[in-house]
Amino acid sequence: MTSGLDLRRFVRRDTNILQLLGLTVLIFAAMSALNPEKFLRPYNFESLTFVAPELGLLSIAMMLAMLTGGIDLSVIGIANLSAIVAGLFFHAAGGARGPGLINLPATTVAAGLTIALTTGLLAGAVNGLLIARVRITPILATIGTGQVYVGLSLVLTGGPAIVGFPALWDSIGNGTLAGVAVPLLLLLGIAGVVALVLTRTAFGIDLFLIGTSAKAAIFAGIRVGRATFLSYVATGLLASVAGIILSGRTNAAKSDYGTSYLLQAVLIAVLGGTNPAGGRASVLGVVIALVALMLLSSGLQLMRFSNFLVDFIWGAFLLIVIAINALRNRRR
Amino acid sequence: MPPPLLELRHIGKNFAGVRALDDLSLTIEPGEIHCLAGENGSGKSTLIKVISGVVVPDQGEMLFDGEAIRALTPVRAIACGVQVIFQDFSLFGNLTVAENLALSNELRDRRRFVSWRRVRAVATRAVARLGVDLDLDANVDRLPASGRQLVAIARALMSDARLLIMDEPTTALTRKEVETLFRIVRDIQARGISVLFVSHKMREMLEISEQITVIRNGRHAASGKTADFDEAGITRAMTGHDVGDVPYVWRGGSAAAPRLEVRGLAVPGRFRDIALTVQPGEILGIAGLLGSGRTDFALTLFGMHPGYGGKIAIDGVPVRLDTVQDAIGRGIAYVPEDRLTEGLFLSQSIDRNLLASCFRRLAAHGMLNRRRMRAAAALMIDAMRIVTPAGERPVMELSGGNQQRVMMGRWLMTAARILILNGPTVGVDVGSKAGIHAKLRELAQEQELAILMISDDVPELVQNCNRILVMHRGLIVDEIAASKTTEAAVSERLRLLA
Amino acid sequence: MTATSLLRRPETVIFLVIVMAMLAIGLVNPAFWQLGNMFSLVRANIVTGIMALGVLTVMISGGIDVSFPAFAMMAMYLTLLWMFATGYSGVALPFGMATAIGIGLGALNAFFVHSVRMIPLIVTLGTGALVRGFLLGVIGTSTINIDRMPTPLIDFARIDLLSTTGPDGGHAGLTAMVLIYLGFALLVHLMLRHTMIGRSVFAMGGDPEAARRVGFNIRRTTFFVYCLAGGLAGFTGLLHVSMIWLANPHDLAGMELDVIAAVVLGGASIFGGRGSVLGTMFGVFMLVMVNNSLIIMHISTTWQRVVVGVIVIAATAVTAWRDRKRIA
Known part of the structure; x- marks a missing residue:
C-alpha cells in the first residue's frame, strides 16, 4: 500500500504512545517544579532504575494475561514464592547466615536461579492449565491459585521473612553492568523480547486474535488452548524474574512483599494501552506508562508523601485514566 | 373506510451527513400483513427505529389512525400499539418463560413488588392467546430458537399490540418452524393486528404478505400488492438491476482420484x-x-x-x-x-x-x-x-x-x-x-x-x-x-x- | 419440584458437601460438635456473610466488587472518629452513618461502571486502593484499642442470645449479631426474589441490552447494586470492630478474595444472572468452617490460605466442567 496510508496508520496507532509521552513530560515537569533540588538529582533517577524494573516486569506479565482477555491476580504470589523457594535452597546450601551463605559460588546461585524460574514456570503452568484446559474464568482461577501460592509461601517460611541471600544473587537486584543497573538491563532485554514475540511471531499475533475472539480463533485453526496456556506460563516466568530482582534488591523474601504492586501492575498495563477485555496491548506503551508513574511516585515520596498516600494517588490515577479514555472513545 | 393504522409521509433522516432515509412514504392498513424488503443497509432498520420511536426523523409526518403525531417516543409508540420483535428476541435466558412474558407488564404498571401468582396468570393468558404450548417454568436458555421466538411473540402481543414489527423473524428457524410461525402470524392478522414483516427472503415474503414495500438506499423503490410481484421483480427493485440466473455446469475432470x-x-x-x-x-x-x-x-x-x-x-x-x-x-x-x-x-x-x-x-x-x-x-x-x-x-x-x-x-x-x-x-x-x-x-x-x-x-x-x-x-x-x-x-x- | 431438579441445584450440592465435611471434621476431632465451637463458628460467619450478600447482588448483576473491605474500614474509621469528636454515645446513629458512608462510596463504583463503562474488576481495584490509601494516608493509621472503643458499641455487640458453660468451665455464648445477619439475608432474599429492582438485577445480569429494551432503568440498577454492596460493607465494618473491640484501619485487607470465593462456592455465576442468598450463606459457612476447623483438625494455620485456594479452584473447576457439559 502507499506510504501515505502507512503514515496515517502509524500516527493513529501511536496517538496513544504520543499521549503517554506527553503525560510523562508533564509529570516530569510538575515534579521538577515541585521539588527543584531533590527531584532532578541524578541519584533520584539512578535509584529508580533499580526500583522500577520489578514493577515493570509485573506490568508486562499482567499485560500478557490481559491480551487474551484474562487477568492474572496471582503474579505477586508467584514472585514471592519463587524468591522464597530459592532463598530456602540457599539457606540449605550455605547456612542461614554468615559468609557461607553470602559467598555461595556462581554454580549454586545459578542453580537457585533455575529453581526460582522453574517455580514461576510451574506456577504459570498451573494457571494456564486451569484456564486453558479446565476452562475456569481467569479471575477466579488466579484468585484461587494466588491464595495457594501465598499459602505455600506461608507454609514454607512459617510467616517471617527469609533474610539473607548470596552476594551474587543480590547483585541481580542492585548491581550495575557498565554503569547501568542490572534490573534495568533485565527489564529492557525482556521487554524487547516480549515486544518482538508479540509483533513478529505467529504465536504473538495468535494471542491478539484470541483476545479479540476466542471462538473465531478456533475456527481459524489457531491452537487456542496451547497459546493461552503458554501466555500464562510466560506470565508466571516474568513474575518469577520480578521476584528474583525484588529479593536481590532487598536481600529478603516474604510471603506478603509487594502486595500493592498488584494494583500498580494493572494500572500500568491499562494506562499503557492494554484493553482489559483482550485483543490490544503494547509493550512500548507499558514501559512508558511505567516511567510516567514511577516519576510521579518518586516525586511524591520526595515531598514526604507516605506510601499510603502514594497508593491513593495511584488509585485516583487509574480512575482518571479510564474516565479520560472513555470520554475520548465516546467523542470519536 | 377507516383511516390507515399507520401512515408515514415523506420521512427523511440523516446520520452524520449520510442520508439513511429519503422521502420515504409507507402506509399500513389495519389487519394487513405488510412486507418491508430491502438489502442490508437499505434503511430497513432505521425505518423500524423511526416507527418504534427510537429515532426521530428530520423530515416528514407520521400518522396513527389518521392523526399526526409529533415527537414519537418509544413509550408513545408502545401506547399507539407498536411492538417490535428484534432479531435476537431480547429475552432473558436466565429467567423463566413466565417471567419473561410478565416482566414488561409489571414494568408498565410500575410495580415495585413481584407477585409470582400474578406473573403466572399473566403468562398463562399470554400463551393461551397464542394457542401454543410452552413450559412456563423452563428457563428460556433451555428453549430452542423457535420456542424463544414464540415467547417473544407472546410477549409482544400482551400489550394490546396493533402493529407487530418482526425483524428477520425466520433467520434461526427450520422450514417447519417457519410454517408454524406463518400460521401464528395469520392468526394474529385475523384478530385485526397488522404485521410488518421485515425480511430479505423472497419466497417467504411472497408467501406471507399482502402488500410489499421495497426500499433501496433509503428511498422508496417499489410497492404494491404482493400478487403483482414475483422474485425477479423484487430482486430488481432491491438491487436496481437483474441478477443473472445461469446454473453451474461441471465440465468433468480428469483427476485420478476424487478430491x-x-x-x-x-x-x-x-x-x-x-x-x-x-x-x-x-x-x-x-x-x-x-x-x-x-x-x-x-x-x-x-x-x-x-x-x-x-x-x-x-x-x-x-x-x-x-x-x-x-x-x-x-x-x-x-x-x-x-x-x-x-x-x-x-x-x-x-x-x-x-x-x-x-x-x-x-x-x-x-x-x-x-x-x-x-x-x-x-x-x-x-x-x-x-x-x-x-x-x-x-x-x-x-x-x-x-x-x-x-x-x-x-x-x-x-x-x-x-x-x-x-x-x-x-x-x-x-x-x-x-x-x-x-x-x-x-x-x-x-x-x-x-x-x-x-x-x-x-x-x-x-x-x-x-x-x-x-x-x-x-x-x-x-x-x-x-x-x-x-x-x-x-x-x-x-x-x-x- | 422433582428430586433430580432439587439435586441439580447448587444449594443442594454445597449443603451436602457441608454435611459431609462436618461429619469428617467431627470424626477427626469430636470437639468440633461442642456447643462452644458451634457458637464461635456461627459468630465467624456474620461479617463475611453480610458482606457476601452485597457481593452476591453485584455478581448477579454481572459485575464484581473487590473494593468493599476498604469501604468497610473507611466507613468504620470515620464513624468512630466522629463519635470521638462529638462524644456521641449511641448505637443506631453510628451504624446508620457507617452505612451511609458505604453507600456513598458504592455510588463511586457505580458511576465508573455505568457512566465510564469500565470493567468492574478494574474499577473496584482502583476505588479500593483509592479509599484505603486515603484512609491510611490522610485520615490515620492508628489502631483504636478496647480502652478507647465506644462502650455502647461494645455492649451492643456483646449481646448473647443464649449462653452455656463448656466442659472446661469456659463461657460460650451465641451472639445476637447472628440475627442481624439473618435479617439482612432475609431482606436481600426478598429483594432479589420479590421486588422489581431485584428482578432487574437478574435481568441485567442475564442480558443488559435486552434489559434496557424491555424498559428497565439500567443506571438505577447499577447504582443500586454497588450502593447496596457499599452500604452493607460500611455497616459490617462497624459491626466487625464492635465485635472484636479493636478498630484497626489495616484490617480486612485481602478479605475480598474470601468473600468472592464464598459467593462463587454458593453457586453464583461470575458472568451474572445466577445466584441465590441461600447458596451464598452455605458458601460462606463452608469457607468459614474450613478456616476455623484447621486447628481442631490439628493442621497448622499456615495452611489456611492453601486450603481456601484449593477449595476455590476445586469449586470453580467443577462449575466449569458442568457448564461445559451443558453446552456440549
Missing part, C-alpha cells in the same frame, strides 16, 4: 453412514433442515469432532482429521455459519483477518516479515475484489459481502483444496450475493477446488451446485443432479421431510 472421498462416516448422535465423493471442480450442495446433521458433518471434516468413525481420503490418500490443524494441513477450509462470532476478528485489521490461518507458514525461522505479510494480504484483497481503502482498516468496517470475501480469502491463503461453506451468503445483500456466487464458480472451475455448499437457500443451491445431497436425521436421503431439477422440486422434497 474428497468419505466412507461410512459417523459421529454418534449426530450423523451416520455418510458416503460421498467430490471431484476437483465440483460444487456439491448439501440441503437439509436444521438438526439434519449437515453442520456436524462439515465440522467433522474440519477436524472438530475427533474420534469420528469411518474413513476419509483426500486425493486418494487416507487421512485422519482429529484437529482443526490436521484438517487445514490437508487443505480443508471451513467458512462458518456465523461470520460475526465464529469467523471474523472484528476489531482487527483486514490484513490480520486474511492472514489469520497462515501466520505460521509465513514465518521464516519463526519470525514474520511485515512487508511480506502486507504484500500477501494486498494480493488477496485484490484477487477477492474486497472493497476497502486499506488493509489496515478494521474488518468490521466492511459490508457483509466484503466480510464474506475476507473469510474466503483467508482460506485461499492456506492453499485450501476443499472449501466448505456453511450458509455462504447469509447476511449478504442480494447484489453482493451474485458476486460471491461468481467467485465460487470461478474458484471451482479455474483453481479446481472442491466446494461443499451447505445452505437453506434452495435457489442458491440449485443455481450454483452441480449436485445436491439432501440430509435428514443424520443420513443422506437423496442425491439430485442440479441440471435435472428445479427449485420447486427441491423445496418440495425438503417440505416432505419436515
Whole structure:
C-alpha cells in the first residue's frame, strides 16, 4: 500500500504512545517544579532504575494475561514464592547466615536461579492449565491459585521473612553492568523480547486474535488452548524474574512483599494501552506508562508523601485514566 | 373506510451527513400483513427505529389512525400499539418463560413488588392467546430458537399490540418452524393486528404478505400488492438491476482420484453412514433442515469432532482429521455459519483477518516479515475484489459481502483444496450475493477446488451446485443432479421431510 | 419440584458437601460438635456473610466488587472518629452513618461502571486502593484499642442470645449479631426474589441490552447494586470492630478474595444472572468452617490460605466442567 496510508496508520496507532509521552513530560515537569533540588538529582533517577524494573516486569506479565482477555491476580504470589523457594535452597546450601551463605559460588546461585524460574514456570503452568484446559474464568482461577501460592509461601517460611541471600544473587537486584543497573538491563532485554514475540511471531499475533475472539480463533485453526496456556506460563516466568530482582534488591523474601504492586501492575498495563477485555496491548506503551508513574511516585515520596498516600494517588490515577479514555472513545 | 393504522409521509433522516432515509412514504392498513424488503443497509432498520420511536426523523409526518403525531417516543409508540420483535428476541435466558412474558407488564404498571401468582396468570393468558404450548417454568436458555421466538411473540402481543414489527423473524428457524410461525402470524392478522414483516427472503415474503414495500438506499423503490410481484421483480427493485440466473455446469475432470472421498462416516448422535465423493471442480450442495446433521458433518471434516468413525481420503490418500490443524494441513477450509462470532476478528485489521490461518507458514525461522505479510494480504484483497481503502482498516468496517470475501480469502491463503461453506451468503445483500456466487464458480472451475455448499437457500443451491445431497436425521436421503431439477422440486422434497 | 431438579441445584450440592465435611471434621476431632465451637463458628460467619450478600447482588448483576473491605474500614474509621469528636454515645446513629458512608462510596463504583463503562474488576481495584490509601494516608493509621472503643458499641455487640458453660468451665455464648445477619439475608432474599429492582438485577445480569429494551432503568440498577454492596460493607465494618473491640484501619485487607470465593462456592455465576442468598450463606459457612476447623483438625494455620485456594479452584473447576457439559 502507499506510504501515505502507512503514515496515517502509524500516527493513529501511536496517538496513544504520543499521549503517554506527553503525560510523562508533564509529570516530569510538575515534579521538577515541585521539588527543584531533590527531584532532578541524578541519584533520584539512578535509584529508580533499580526500583522500577520489578514493577515493570509485573506490568508486562499482567499485560500478557490481559491480551487474551484474562487477568492474572496471582503474579505477586508467584514472585514471592519463587524468591522464597530459592532463598530456602540457599539457606540449605550455605547456612542461614554468615559468609557461607553470602559467598555461595556462581554454580549454586545459578542453580537457585533455575529453581526460582522453574517455580514461576510451574506456577504459570498451573494457571494456564486451569484456564486453558479446565476452562475456569481467569479471575477466579488466579484468585484461587494466588491464595495457594501465598499459602505455600506461608507454609514454607512459617510467616517471617527469609533474610539473607548470596552476594551474587543480590547483585541481580542492585548491581550495575557498565554503569547501568542490572534490573534495568533485565527489564529492557525482556521487554524487547516480549515486544518482538508479540509483533513478529505467529504465536504473538495468535494471542491478539484470541483476545479479540476466542471462538473465531478456533475456527481459524489457531491452537487456542496451547497459546493461552503458554501466555500464562510466560506470565508466571516474568513474575518469577520480578521476584528474583525484588529479593536481590532487598536481600529478603516474604510471603506478603509487594502486595500493592498488584494494583500498580494493572494500572500500568491499562494506562499503557492494554484493553482489559483482550485483543490490544503494547509493550512500548507499558514501559512508558511505567516511567510516567514511577516519576510521579518518586516525586511524591520526595515531598514526604507516605506510601499510603502514594497508593491513593495511584488509585485516583487509574480512575482518571479510564474516565479520560472513555470520554475520548465516546467523542470519536 | 377507516383511516390507515399507520401512515408515514415523506420521512427523511440523516446520520452524520449520510442520508439513511429519503422521502420515504409507507402506509399500513389495519389487519394487513405488510412486507418491508430491502438489502442490508437499505434503511430497513432505521425505518423500524423511526416507527418504534427510537429515532426521530428530520423530515416528514407520521400518522396513527389518521392523526399526526409529533415527537414519537418509544413509550408513545408502545401506547399507539407498536411492538417490535428484534432479531435476537431480547429475552432473558436466565429467567423463566413466565417471567419473561410478565416482566414488561409489571414494568408498565410500575410495580415495585413481584407477585409470582400474578406473573403466572399473566403468562398463562399470554400463551393461551397464542394457542401454543410452552413450559412456563423452563428457563428460556433451555428453549430452542423457535420456542424463544414464540415467547417473544407472546410477549409482544400482551400489550394490546396493533402493529407487530418482526425483524428477520425466520433467520434461526427450520422450514417447519417457519410454517408454524406463518400460521401464528395469520392468526394474529385475523384478530385485526397488522404485521410488518421485515425480511430479505423472497419466497417467504411472497408467501406471507399482502402488500410489499421495497426500499433501496433509503428511498422508496417499489410497492404494491404482493400478487403483482414475483422474485425477479423484487430482486430488481432491491438491487436496481437483474441478477443473472445461469446454473453451474461441471465440465468433468480428469483427476485420478476424487478430491474428497468419505466412507461410512459417523459421529454418534449426530450423523451416520455418510458416503460421498467430490471431484476437483465440483460444487456439491448439501440441503437439509436444521438438526439434519449437515453442520456436524462439515465440522467433522474440519477436524472438530475427533474420534469420528469411518474413513476419509483426500486425493486418494487416507487421512485422519482429529484437529482443526490436521484438517487445514490437508487443505480443508471451513467458512462458518456465523461470520460475526465464529469467523471474523472484528476489531482487527483486514490484513490480520486474511492472514489469520497462515501466520505460521509465513514465518521464516519463526519470525514474520511485515512487508511480506502486507504484500500477501494486498494480493488477496485484490484477487477477492474486497472493497476497502486499506488493509489496515478494521474488518468490521466492511459490508457483509466484503466480510464474506475476507473469510474466503483467508482460506485461499492456506492453499485450501476443499472449501466448505456453511450458509455462504447469509447476511449478504442480494447484489453482493451474485458476486460471491461468481467467485465460487470461478474458484471451482479455474483453481479446481472442491466446494461443499451447505445452505437453506434452495435457489442458491440449485443455481450454483452441480449436485445436491439432501440430509435428514443424520443420513443422506437423496442425491439430485442440479441440471435435472428445479427449485420447486427441491423445496418440495425438503417440505416432505419436515 | 422433582428430586433430580432439587439435586441439580447448587444449594443442594454445597449443603451436602457441608454435611459431609462436618461429619469428617467431627470424626477427626469430636470437639468440633461442642456447643462452644458451634457458637464461635456461627459468630465467624456474620461479617463475611453480610458482606457476601452485597457481593452476591453485584455478581448477579454481572459485575464484581473487590473494593468493599476498604469501604468497610473507611466507613468504620470515620464513624468512630466522629463519635470521638462529638462524644456521641449511641448505637443506631453510628451504624446508620457507617452505612451511609458505604453507600456513598458504592455510588463511586457505580458511576465508573455505568457512566465510564469500565470493567468492574478494574474499577473496584482502583476505588479500593483509592479509599484505603486515603484512609491510611490522610485520615490515620492508628489502631483504636478496647480502652478507647465506644462502650455502647461494645455492649451492643456483646449481646448473647443464649449462653452455656463448656466442659472446661469456659463461657460460650451465641451472639445476637447472628440475627442481624439473618435479617439482612432475609431482606436481600426478598429483594432479589420479590421486588422489581431485584428482578432487574437478574435481568441485567442475564442480558443488559435486552434489559434496557424491555424498559428497565439500567443506571438505577447499577447504582443500586454497588450502593447496596457499599452500604452493607460500611455497616459490617462497624459491626466487625464492635465485635472484636479493636478498630484497626489495616484490617480486612485481602478479605475480598474470601468473600468472592464464598459467593462463587454458593453457586453464583461470575458472568451474572445466577445466584441465590441461600447458596451464598452455605458458601460462606463452608469457607468459614474450613478456616476455623484447621486447628481442631490439628493442621497448622499456615495452611489456611492453601486450603481456601484449593477449595476455590476445586469449586470453580467443577462449575466449569458442568457448564461445559451443558453446552456440549
